[in-house]
Amino acid sequence: MHFVDAKGILTTSGGGCGMNIYRGCTHGCIYCDSRSKCYQFTHDFEDIEVKQNAPQLLEAALKSKRKKCMIGTGAMSDPYMHCEEQLGLTRKCLEIIHRYGFGLAIQTKSDRILRDIDLLEAINKDTKCVVQMTLTTFGDELCSIIEPNVCNTKRRLEVLAKMQERGIPTLVWLTPILPFINDTEENVGRILDACIEVGVKGIMDFGMGLTLREGDREYYYAALDKHFPGLKKRYIDTYGNAYELPSPNSRALLSLLKKKCRDAGMFYKPEDCFGYMREFPEKYKQMSLFEL
Numbered sequence: 001m002h003f004v005d006a007k008g009i010l011t012t013s014g015g016g017c018g019m020n021i022y023r024g025c026t027h028g029c030i031y032c033d034s035r036s037k038c039y040q041f042t043h044d045f046e047d048i049e050v051k052q053n054a055p056q057l058l059e060a061a062l063k064s065k066r067k068k069c070m071i072g073t074g075a076m077s078d079p080y081m082h083c084e085e086q087l088g089l090t091r092k093c094l095e096i097i098h099r100y101g102f103g104l105a106i107q108t109k110s111d112r113i114l115r116d117i118d119l120l121e122a123i124n125k126d127t128k129c130v131v132q133m134t135l136t137t138f139g140d141e142l143c144s145i146i147e148p149n150v151c152n153t154k155r156r157l158e159v160l161a162k163m164q165e166r167g168i169p170t171l172v173w174l175t176p177i178l179p180f181i182n183d184t185e186e187n188v189g190r191i192l193d194a195c196i197e198v199g200v201k202g203i204m205d206f207g208m209g210l211t212l213r214e215g216d217r218e219y220y221y222a223a224l225d226k227h228f229p230g231l232k233k234r235y236i237d238t239y240g241n242a243y244e245l246p247s248p249n250s251r252a253l254l255s256l257l258k259k260k261c262r263d264a265g266m267f268y269k270p271e272d273c274f275g276y277m278r279e280f281p282e283k284y285k286q287m288s289l290f291e292l
């Protein structure tokens with residue numbers, strides 16, 4: 001990893017604010033979109049760029065914000081990679097979010113988030129905290145091939161259950177679903193059943209498929225050659241160079257998703273999930289106006 005002084009930390013989009021403390025990721029997911037060429041990495045994806053001044057930048061940004069809102073993190077790199085154990089920058093930023101009365105929508109695949117569960121609970125009690133986990137593959141062996149350097153789906157479900165026990169709402173990103181690999185009704189059904197049992201609020205899905213673009217595609221195909229011999233040819237024959245690769249089973253998987261979510265009263269439309277994550281509680285918004 002290497003350290004930089006960033007110029008800014010908060011970006012605004014869709015009514016919420018987002019931040020990425022780290023750039024790059026060491027979890028090694030074979031399908032990772034963040035390693036795509038369009039993001040213009042000038043260093044190896046695994047050579048994590050650490051924005052060492054992230055807490056100072058965040059504090060300055062939150063101090064000057066006129067309206068409180070939800071702060072999102074984890075979209076482009078996981079806030080609980082191995083390096084967070086030693087650096088603690090995510091934790092410092094969460095403390096600042098709590099101190100200044102903002103909300104948090106945090107996304108990870110790592111059980112390291114449990115280190116900060118007291119802080120997440122405190123944010124949720126004061127304003128709102130939504131914890132999101134990505135779950136793609138129920139079987140342990142397959143999961144360890146697809147997402148090799150992070151805890152498996154069963155452990156992530158335990159983390160979600162612990163969040164629920166503390167009253168912290170959770171959402172699950174059921175994406176990507178990889179054609180001919182984890183796109184079975186059994187896999188998706190088992191994940192959904194486990195989410196229902198845990199009590200997650202909603203499932204984020206974008207059509208039961210995968211996207212690939214330059215940079216990401218080459219890495220993915222190399223992983224297919226290594227772990228699923230012959231499958232790259234099937235991908236190329238089926239999808240060519242397409243950006244969107246919907247599973248051939250997408251219709252059946254989507255109707256399974258809708259049925260299970262409707263029956264359980266969970267969100268399943270991305271707009272509902274995003275709306276929930278970005279909605280800062282009205283009563284605290286008003287309090288923040290009085291504080292001005």
Ligand code: SF4
Nearest residue numbers: 025027028029032077
């Ligand atoms: S956790 Fe996210 S950012 Fe990290 S490798 Fe996996 S998909 Fe990429």
